[in-house]
Amino acid sequence: MLSFSEENYLKAIYHIEQLQTEGASTNTVAKKMQTKASSVTDMLQKLADKRLVVYKKYQGALLSAKGKKIAASVIRKHRLWETFLVNKLNFSWDEVHDIAEQLEHIKSEKLIDSLDAFLEFPRVDPHGDPIPDKDGNMTKQKKVMLSTLKENQQSKLVTIKDSSDNFLRYLDKKQIAIGNTIKVIAIEPFDKSIQVQIEGREFMITEEVAENLLVEIPSLTLPKVKRTN
Amino acid sequence: MLSFSEENYLKAIYHIEQLQTEGASTNTVAKKMQTKASSVTDMLQKLADKRLVVYKKYQGALLSAKGKKIAASVIRKHRLWETFLVNKLNFSWDEVHDIAEQLEHIKSEKLIDSLDAFLEFPRVDPHGDPIPDKDGNMTKQKKVMLSTLKENQQSKLVTIKDSSDNFLRYLDKKQIAIGNTIKVIAIEPFDKSIQVQIEGREFMITEEVAENLLVEIPSLTLPKVKRTN
DNA sequence: TAAAAAATTTAGTCTTGTCTAAAAATATTT
DNA sequence: AAATATTTTTAGACAAGACTAAATTTTTTA
Known part of the structure; x- marks a missing residue:
């Protein structure tokens, strides 16, 4: 133990x-x-x-293999508890981390598997991170920073890198959520700030924010754009 | 802390x-x-x-007053978690104690109050023990050992004293549950074993079992019984 | 009420996980 | 490659919470 x-x-x-x-x-x-x-x-x-x-x-x-398995099981517990707190107890995603840090150490296989079933076997937690299964395997999603996208590329927000309360609250304020489709409208060369369109709303984000938003790797071909010259 | x-x-x-x-x-x-x-x-x-x-x-x-409040809050957490495990995750009542021993130390007022609401403010846990409220108050139910009842007295099972797995499993086997009405049919003077009627079924229990079943204090007047002599 | 028994406290030790300060190893620079 | 800087380890200490063995206090018994 x-x-x-x-x-x-x-x-x-x-x-x-x-x-x-x-x-x-x-x-x-x-x-x-x-x-x-x-x-x-x-x-x-x-x-x-x-x-x-x-x-x-x-x-x-x-x-070691043994160590990896234990680490994955701790992460599994952490993410399942976070999901429980958000989905069942109506916590917001910036409130759950510290509590999950405690809950992840509760020892009972049966408890965590029952919880998994109770939550209907979620595959990602409220922050978009994958939840390892009983054997420690998780679908390691390929993702890139939003700041690496070119103009006109779009993709889906899958995870965030920084998960500080401040950042999470920023996202809430801007109504940015996991799963949102984000399109890069324009990149300002001077400060690398990005004009984005998120779920229909268009606004500007700083490079720092863009580096903390991880999106699916977008299809490699840019959508064809009519050239005006 | x-x-x-x-x-x-x-x-x-x-x-x-x-x-x-x-x-x-x-x-x-x-x-x-x-x-x-x-x-x-x-x-x-x-x-x-x-x-x-x-x-x-x-x-x-x-x-001290302060100590009592903290103790009550730990007991509150223990009993709410037990209720969660039984009511939401379908645990049986003999499986929940050890897990609740761990969960009772999770620090978050908001968590425990949300859990309370999620469970719809239960007043007793699965073993029939009262759950303290936020301020540490609980309805201290008056109860006596079943072994103190006289013949023909009946009452409702409110709590058990011993809560070892073995005892809980015995109760399950005999289909004895919190809330059951138990009537003392006869007491054997030799070994103090008791013939009881529980929810219609009549059988014998030992004195030891009767000492671990706590029932509501029965009304003081015995039901009148026709004398045959 | 004195002696014996039981309960409680004290003293000293151990383990876990942390720290600071100093020593040693590795990496970087000139 | 020698000198310097950085990283890592070692040595020794500390706090929490437990233990054993011995000392002390309280309770019981004769």
């Missing part, structure tokens, strides 16, 4: 591996866990003893 | 106070918490420092 802390480290390493394919360095983990490098070293050693990560001094850690 | 352990101690003391009106002795708490007396002493000292209990060396502890 793992402690909350061990589970949190595994989850952090999992997320880091997703971002960069390589192993997670001590410092990267420390930043993610908001702790000190020396504490991370201790924990990596312990997780290595338990065969949950492969750890080599001065070279960071990689999840 | 209290630790899980501190919350568990407060809850244990609360339950002990309910049973015996006096303060909780070190040993009683140790037994309830399945720990050693010396550990209890340490914790009582700590809780006293935080003004959650009134503690005098060698004389046990009593909950």
Whole structure:
């Protein structure tokens, strides 16, 4: 039986591996866990003893198959609980993270599978992130930052990168939601701000916002546009 | 913010106070918490420092108003989660205790109040125990052991004392449920076993079982019975 | 009411997970 | 490649919460 802390480290390493394919360095983990490098070293050693990560001094850690499975199950629980809070208890998506951080450590397979069924087997959570199945598999969606799209390309918003309360509230205010179709109308070369059309409404977003909106990879062919010259 | 352990101690003391009106002795708490007396002493000292209990060396502890409120809120959470598990996720009543022991420590007032509303403000949990309201008040039902009833008396099963899996499964097997009307048909003087009629079915239960079934205090007057001599 | 028994507390130790400061290894720069 | 900077590890300490063994207080018994 793992402690909350061990589970949190595994989850952090999992997320880091997703971002960069390589192993997670001590410092990267420390930043993610908001702790000190020396504490991370201790924990990596312990997780290595338990065969949950492969750890080599001065070279960071990689999840073992066992570690990956546990990390995925923690993420599964986190995302199912978030879905519960939003869909059943009417929480808004910026309120659920901290509570799910606690709920993800509740130990009961039966509980989480019952919850899954109760929610009718959702495949993504309220933020658009995929929910791993019982075996830890999840449909790893291909996605790109909205800021990489060219003018006239459009795609569907699948996830957000930053999930701070501030950003989530910004999205609510602008009525931007997971699943919305977003079209890039024009890109201002000076500051890279983007004129977008979202569900019919047209307005401007900054480059920073565009870098935190992840959309489906759009079809490679641009829609043909009549040239006027 | 209290630790899980501190919350568990407060809850244990609360339950002990309910049973015996006096303060909780070190040993009683140790037994309830399945720990050693010396550990209890340490914790009582700590809780006293935080003004959650009134503690005098060698004389046990009593909950302060603040301590009582926290204990009641933990019990509220426990019982609401049990209700959720049984009513929404279709757990049986013997499966919910251990999971609720974990869930009761989740910190979020909004969560628990939303859950309360989602469950439509239940007043008792699946074991028949009253659920404290937001302010920690609960309708303290008056109840007695079934074994204290006389022949021909009848009453309604409101709670059980022992809530071990074994006992709960026994009750399921015998189809005894909270709310059932139970009538004492006859008491065997030799072993104090009791012939009962429960929801129309008549059978025998041991004294031990009768001591763990708590029923409403029956009306004081016995139903009149025709004398045959 | 003195002696024995039981309950409680104290003292010292252990584990988990954290920290700071210093040492060691790796990476970067000149 | 040597010097410097950065990263990582080690060593030692601390707090929480538990434990054992010994000491102390309270309660019971004779």
